[in-house]
Amino acid sequence: MEEFLNIFIKSAFVENLVLSYFLGMCSYLAVSKTVKTASGLGLAVIFVLGITVPINWLINRYLLSENGILGMDLTFLRFILFIAVIASMVQLVEMVVEKVSPALYNSLGIFLPLITVNCAILGASLFMISREYDFSESVAFGLGGGFGWFLAIVAMAAIREKLKYSDIPAPLRGLGIAFIITGLMGMAFMGMMGIDPAIFFSGK
């Protein structure tokens, strides 16, 4: 449990996918205009990340690696299989959201299917491989990464709602200032780099 929380907090705050690795920037910038849609997309990302990372872990371990079921080293198929899993999961989320909340479905529009090409999702699966997590760690990493993404996009949307009332030079308005603010937020999050969350749980 300790290990689980450790990785969850680390991937949500210390190694935030958006603000430390700058993954998933396209939808992050495009959907962060109002807090409501931003939190909707954030929740969808938490869900998709929380499912796809463990599934991709299973696929990588039992299907693609040399001592899996097939007994062959098929790691060159990794990209194609991972992206297929992600695409089908996104399709699932899309159907659920359409059924449960048509209003949210309409406001997210094209960005719901575009979660497929949100680099944070595939990036998390690839990080999970390169950091050699085990299964429970990959569950924690998926949920934590999704939560970090949610946090970042909601914070950004809140800032941008306030920005509407400030006097910014015309050429910098919109996209330009959004980049600079993201940079500042990234620097703030950088302050947490190197913190090991384990110290909070070990009681030292």
Add this chain to the structure above:
Amino acid sequence: MSEMKESKKALFPMTKKEKRLLFDPLNDNNPVTVQVLGICSALAVTSMLLPSIVMAIAVTFVIAFSNLAISLMRNYIPKQVRMIVQLVVIAFLVTIVELTLKAYSYPVYKQLSVFIGLIITNCIVMGRLEAFAMANPPWQSFLDGIGNGLGYGIILIIISFFRELFGRGTLLSGTPIEMKIIGAGSDFWIDTTTNSWFGWYTNNNLMVLPAAALFILGMIIWYQRSKNPKLVDIS
């Protein structure tokens, strides 16, 4: 070599539309600063010039050929599964790029790490497939792909030029023609040992951090939009 000659011959009598496809993405319709696509990799790989040049070439290759392939198949793909078909084509091309880099240029491969794989989810590729290749003939789609790849590459190279110059004081480090510009020692062009003219200067560590890429990109957008007022965001 013969391939290059052929493409040159074919490129010469370009119609106005084809020229626009090739050169519009460099400024008026730049994929990064105007269409807001493919930001992730533009930020992550640009701390040095060499990996960003490699990345630009790789992305151009992938966009151009996936555009070509999808455009050839566009009338046969059922609408419901088009995303998956597109992704499979892209993933196939990216796997080629990855294996080629791994074989011929291992240090650069190591440096780019997951970002080669992330070309699959680089929104420029998907975006161009959806917006252009699904509705246009192969040759034009191919040109559109090359144009967008170049537009992306230019931004990457500008950002990484500033980041490497001010962050490390070198340019093109890792290649045989590495240039040492700012730093302490007589082999640098601008010597910053303490008793020299530029002794006050030390490398700016902020430039090495990814946040610097965001600032530089913000500046590029500022500059571009003040030169090109029709791009200004009114909302």
